[in-house]
Amino acid sequence: MNIKITLPDQSVREFPKGSSPMDVAKSISEGLARNVLAAKVDGEIQDLNRPLEQDAQVTLLTWNDADGKNTMWHSSAHLMAEALEFYYPTVKFWVGPPVENGFYYDVDFGGIAFSADDLKKIEDKMAELAKQGNPYVRKEMSKADAIQYFTERNDPYKLDLLSNLEDGKITFYTQGNFTDLCRGPHIPNTSHIKAIKLTNVAGAYWKNDSNNPMLTRIYGITFPKKSELEAYLTMVEEAKKRDHRKIGKEMEIFTFDDDVGPGLPLWLPNGGVLIEELERLAKKTEAVAGYKRVRTPHLAKESMYLTSGHLPYYADSMYPPMEFEGEKYYLKAMNCPHHHKIFKEMNLSYRDLPLRLAEYGTCYRYEQSGELFGLMRVRQLQMNDAHIYCTKEQFADEFNAVNDMYLKYFRIFGIEKYVMRFSTHEPSKLGQKYVDNAALWLETEDMVRNVLIESKIPYVEVADEGAFYGPKIDVQVWSAIGREFTLATNQVDFAVPARFGLTFRNAKNEMETPICIHRAPLGTHERFIGFLIEHYAGNFPLWLAPEQIAILPISDKFNGYAKKVLQVLINSDLRGLVDDRDEKIGKKIRDAEMKKIPYMLIIGEKEEQENSVSVRQHGKGDQGSLLVQEFVDKMQAEIKALLSV
RNA sequence: GCCGAUGUAGCUCAGUUGGUCAGAGCUACUGAUUUGUAAUCAGUAGGUCGGGGGUUCGAAUCCCUCCAUCGGCUCCA
Missing domain, CATH: 3.30.930.10 (Bira Bifunctional Protein; Domain 2)
Structure with a gap:
């Protein structure tokens, strides 16, 4: 007997009853079968090997889907737990969900010291376990059996979770040597996890309640490709450069x-x-x-x-x-x-x-x-x-x-x-x-x-x-x-x-x-x-920039003219400064660029004679020459435009 | 408030197992240079190594404590 599977493009394919989403993936392409992480069946995310018993809408989820990512990160949390249990057999686990950038697991180390220095060995063990390609195996269990299982293991956390679960809906997942109470779903096997970074260890109150004892929360993130991890780490580094505390200090705000x-x-x-x-x-x-x-x-x-x-x-x-x-x-x-x-x-x-x-x-x-x-x-x-x-x-x-x-x-x-x-x-x-x-x-x-x-x-x-x-x-x-x-x-x-x-x-x-x-x-x-x-990123629009215009004389011969230009700017409600240090123009430009000043006016003999300024824009380079008044008009027009939207 | 980490010149950072380890670059100041679109050269100055206690012949380095910051948790009128 066949069932009808409707794919996201509304195409319908027939499969024998009891086929799995993985079978659906295989029927589409080998590449998809290799990359698929989970499936959404009639709106519910499921394991790829769960049999399909009736007609259904099926979406195959990969790393490119948020739900696919989350499934892999959830599975990664289990992998991390396996590695933790390897080194610390007595630890107890609370919950390990996916989050915006990765996953965490809350762990009770029972007094064993654990710090960021210990993350590396866990990471390495995870990589080793991931390579084994162990499948995530789902198993249903009665509530009574589950309670017995965790009572024997003296695990108050999982017993607490169980107390809120209905009999008949209790499932366990096992991969390698680690078994956890878990609703799932999970990726087919650990081999999808190709790049691993444990990012952080922090305290977190049990059940998010500050009256409760604190567990150790370990954060991590995983990727299906090493290059994606590298890109992620680069992005984190870039983000640090824009941190308002760093720029606030650099720009003296x-x-x-x-x-x-x-x-x-x-x-x-x-x-x-x-x-x-x-x-x-x-x-x-x-x-x-x-x-x-x-x-x-x-x-x-x-x-x-x-x-x-x-x-x-x-x-x-x-x-x-x-x-x-x-x-x-x-x-x-x-x-x-x-x-x-x-x-x-x-x-x-x-x-x-x-x-x-x-x-x-x-x-x-x-x-x-x-x-x-x-x-x-x-x-x-x-x-x-x-x-x-x-x-x-x-x-x-x-x-x-x-x-x-x-x-x-x-x-x-x-x-x-x-x-x-x-x-x-x-x-x-x-x-x-x-x-x-x-x-x-x-x-x-x-x-x-x-x-x-x-x-x-x-x-x-x-x-x-x-x-x-x-x-x-x-x-x-x-x-x-x-x-x-x-x-x-x-x-x-x-x-x-x-x-x-x-x-x-x-x-x-x-x-x-x-x-x-x-x-x-x-x-x-x-x-x-x-x-x-x-x-x-500190590059404020002109109207807001603390210093709007840096006037940079070529040599101290032109400091006098520079100060005259500055007076014109100030009288026109513009903010400027004259860099009259005894430095070469390249240095003055570099410093003004580093200070993210929107405009630089380079002035020398030619400008003084013409009553003009040579305009350089932050991040954009030389913009040619303007008469001083033309420049003032341009600045005022730009500010007006920025504010009247 | 809780868990963990960090704290060395204005800034960014070196300082190996406690013994010329108090350093570098930038900044600042002084002098030389008079410069045309992202770093001219030289010199000088600058630190109770977060504060306080302790261990030691000797502490930036080890221990305790307080403070601050960072990553989270809790909180956010």
């Missing part, structure tokens, strides 16, 4: 100092320019969008954070209070309560709404020491913050306007890859993690979801990630080196305005509580500049 304290960045003059330019852009954009600017103190009394409700939720991550005059004062970790106080003071009617209060507010958050990370996670941050107070009827328009502002910024900065994460609440945590008002949560989440759908904004919805006062949207972006950032945030607050007793007079002369939108399209200066450094 920011620094940290032990005496100032961890997570407290010092902005050097070049960083100061970046901040000034970003703020100029934000303030202009917000002014056009009808925002009003306010300024508020860096600290406030405990009572305000009790009113806002932040303190019970976030006391651990706020700096401890200062106590004086019998009062506790906290450094602010957020600007909203201060802004709420301003709203309250303003005594508004519906005619005054929406009210949009903006501030580049400086906040302090006591992030755990292990979380600090360059400019990305710091303890002092300055937010592109604003709070929009509006009526329910105005909500959709306001929310949309905020999203439009995001998109405008994305265009200016050339951010093409982004995802909006829509975070909602978890009903069982009302009253703990979330303010206890089920109806309002659902109503507000619907409002946000509807806006997202109606305006066709791509988003993913994640449960149990909301702020305590309402649902939120986080904008995830990726820097050029693949690092993921939560850049912007857009949050709905239906709870805190009421806690502050914020009201406006509506058209019926009744008092009504406004909805508040918290939004920060440019996130914080710290994280945004960190992102931009990696995004541009």
